[in-house]
Amino acid sequence: xxxxPTRVVVADxxxxxxxxxxxxxxxxxxVIDAVEDGAAAWETIAAAPPRLAVxxxxxxxxxxxxxxxxxxxxxxTRDVPVILLTARSRDSDVDGGFAAGATxxxxxxxxxxELVHRVSSVLRRP
Amino acid sequence: xxARSLLTVSLVAVALVCVGLVAxxxxxRVTRLRRARRLxxxxxxxxxxxxxxxxxxxxxxxxxxxxxxxxxxxxxxxRPVAVAMLGKVRGAPATAIVAxxxxxxxxxxxxxxxxxxxxxxxxxAAHLLGIVRDEASGPRLVALLDDRDEDVRVVCARALGRIGxxxxxxxxxxxxxxxxxxxxxRSAAVGDAVDHGVGPAGRPAGIPAWIAAEALxxxxxxAADTVARGVGxxxxxxxxxxxxxxxxxxxxxxxxxxxxxxxTERDPDVLEAMVECLGRVGVEADAPLLVGLTRAGSAPGLxxxxxxxxxxxxxxTALERLxxxxxxxxxxxxxxAAEALxDSGHAGVAVLQAERLAHPAxxxxxxxxxxxxxxxxxxxxxxx
Numbered sequence: 001x002x003x004x005p006t007r008v009v010v011a012d013x014x015x016x017x018x019x020x021x022x023x024x025x026x027x028x029x030x031v032i033d034a035v036e037d038g039a040a041a042w043e044t045i046a047a048a049p050p051r052l053a054v055x056x057x058x059x060x061x062x063x064x065x066x067x068x069x070x071x072x073x074x075x076x077t078r079d080v081p082v083i084l085l086t087a088r089s090r091d092s093d094v095d096g097g098f099a100a101g102a103t104x105x106x107x108x109x110x111x112x113x114e115l116v117h118r119v120s121s122v123l124r125r126p
Numbered sequence: 127x128x129a130r131s132l133l134t135v136s137l138v139a140v141a142l143v144c145v146g147l148v149a150x151x152x153x154x155r156v157t158r159l160r161r162a163r164r165l166x167x168x169x170x171x172x173x174x175x176x177x178x179x180x181x182x183x184x185x186x187x188x189x190x191x192x193x194x195x196x197x198x199x200x201x202x203x204x205r206p207v208a209v210a211m212l213g214k215v216r217g218a219p220a221t222a223i224v225a226x227x228x229x230x231x232x233x234x235x236x237x238x239x240x241x242x243x244x245x246x247x248x249x250x251a252a253h254l255l256g257i258v259r260d261e262a263s264g265p266r267l268v269a270l271l272d273d274r275d276e277d278v279r280v281v282c283a284r285a286l287g288r289i290g291x292x293x294x295x296x297x298x299x300x301x302x303x304x305x306x307x308x309x310x311x312r313s314a315a316v317g318d319a320v321d322h323g324v325g326p327a328g329r330p331a332g333i334p335a336w337i338a339a340e341a342l343x344x345x346x347x348x349a350a351d352t353v354a355r356g357v358g359x360x361x362x363x364x365x366x367x368x369x370x371x372x373x374x375x376x377x378x379x380x381x382x383x384x385x386x387x388x389x390t391e392r393d394p395d396v397l398e399a400m401v402e403c404l405g406r407v408g409v410e411a412d413a414p415l416l417v418g419l420t421r422a423g424s425a426p427g428l429x430x431x432x433x434x435x436x437x438x439x440x441x442x443t444a445l446e447r448l449x450x451x452x453x454x455x456x457x458x459x460x461x462x463a464a465e466a467l468x469d470s471g472h473a474g475v476a477v478l479q480a481e482r483l484a485h486p487a488x489x490x491x492x493x494x495x496x497x498x499x500x501x502x503x504x505x506x507x508x509x510x
Contacts, residue, residue: 016207016211020180020181024183109214109216109220111215
């Protein structure tokens, strides 16, 4: 588990969303590692597992779901909570996200305030 | 001039043209890049204000007020980011961004641009009015569903979906109706006999069915009545979209109409949509309706589609018919029946297991399905 209890990895290929989520979570007191694609997310998380990861689903190269599956396969990252933040809103998409091992699922357009609540709620879980 | 010198001159001319085009492309790209960087530099000092508003960190409204007071040049640099952010957040931050756009006259300008001669401007205006959910623009966006430019029509349909006003449902359904080679009559309502297909000045009209369906699904609940009327509309394109929306929205009145119209429906696309609808949101009592379409005389595509729908529907009647179809002379249909039984859950798997023991002749399709069941993690059932 990460040494920093407030470190969160944010992965989104949309720079506006990445900046917005980073800003909001930093305002809430978290330390953010922001990356722009799935491969960078996987490398960052595998190198030093954070307390939580917020992953976009549709990213070039490795998708958020691909990263999530890899995380769940590796013993060192298996327990990292993951919130998927995505525009894919169909029931089958949500089902697929949870089936792949997501801890929570937030649909865009999203409420930044609600995202912070979801993050803190996930981190409060034992 | 000899033939050889003529060829040389031509080649030199072609080479010069190529070099010129490459230079032009490079200059255009560099200019665009420099403009983007200039805008970025101009926007940078104000970006934090926008982030505060978009993140809901502007409790006292000071950031929104500062954004509203930005001089036009600074606002122009920030505008693309504001519009992009608006499409990604909801709640109070979205409301605050809309107020900022309004303070800079963006909404008024977009309303005016709906009448622009440029299709790009009309489309951009419709997009903005959609993301700010400008209900007042609803009627003009509805009128633009008949625009001569398809991109404008599509953007308007999506904008109407975002705005959500149920009054747009009729127009969206009609816009989905056009089929090639027929003429449009704009004033007709969904329930009237409508011939669609060619817009003003003979151009192809309408919007793709899936765009119409997505927009209709985004409308408020009171659009359900219009969608239900669409199930019985004379135009098969309208019927297909109305049935597709019914499948995903599950409005009970419209589902009932699908049941009523299925036995007399002749259009193959609409029939497939109706079968899909009952397979997904129907009840076990709908099975006899579907079973009729699995008889040997039905079109092969529709027949297999119905077999899959029976698997999703489940229940004794559906399972019994699927069991019979395991020995269908058409091996593809038999294989689809085996998969449909698998899709219907444990009861279907039990039918497959019993069939494997009782009728070895059907073993191939049944074994393949049971193998698939094992791969899907219902091995405990397949071993029992």
